[in-house]
Amino acid sequence: MSYQEKNIAVSLVCYTLVLGYFLTRLSQLHQNGDLNSADLFGLWAVVIVLSIIITIVGAVLMHAGSAIIEVIRTGEEDPKIDDSQDERDKLIDLRGTKVAHLLFSVGVFLAMLTYVFGQPPLVMFALLILSGLAAQALSDIFRLALYRRGF
Amino acid sequence: MGKSRVANNIRKLRFHHHEMTQQELAEKVGVTRQTIIAIENAKYSPSLELAFRIALAFGSPLEEVFSYDSQNDPI
Secondary structure (H helix, E strand, O other), X not given: OOHHHHHHHHHHXXXXXXXXXXXXXXXXXXXXXXXXXXHHHHHHHHHHXXXXXXXXXXXXXXXXXXXXXXXXXXXXXXXXXXXXXXXXXXXXHHHHHHHHHHHHHHHHHHHHHHHHOOOOHHHHHHHHHHHHHHHHHHHHHHHHHXXXXXX | OOOOOEEEOHHHHHHHOOOOOHHHHHHHHXXXXXXXXXXXXXXXXXXXXXXXXXXXXXXXXXXXXXXXOOOOOOO
């Protein structure tokens, strides 16, 4: 597994965790029957901050883990970790971004549709953040598939 | 996805160049080993620039390294 693949795998785990947290908290609020705009926007803020922090921590841990593995494998004190992106990595990245944008656009459209069909605005806002997280996780899966199967 | 229509002789050429490893070729042309593996297995078609760099690394003309399967082409 290359450095780029590991990076994507870490990102996938991070976004899946955040998505899991968001869905759990949302269902808790829904079951308690006290889902209001303050709670939902609070959850929005927590999810956004959490995704930034968890992604940064994940990337740092992955880099440190790679360095430790390289030290053990090669026996060098300062091993070189090849984290450079070549043309294939950039192309896969671009395709993944395209998939993420497409999925997020579909999510935004569906969220708008719920409002048009008479659902409360809270449902629309919940679907917006849900589609953002799901689009990121699914684009990571797509990128990993491109690395594995070729294109 | 799947196999590309651009075939190549990279594996054979590496063998004839003192059994050059994929890593050595990757370093010579400035890509990762994974990209060389994908090209060798016809899972990725390189850019024209990278194709020329690979040909230069072997000191061979481009058409000796890469070939294109033109069967079923509309032209």
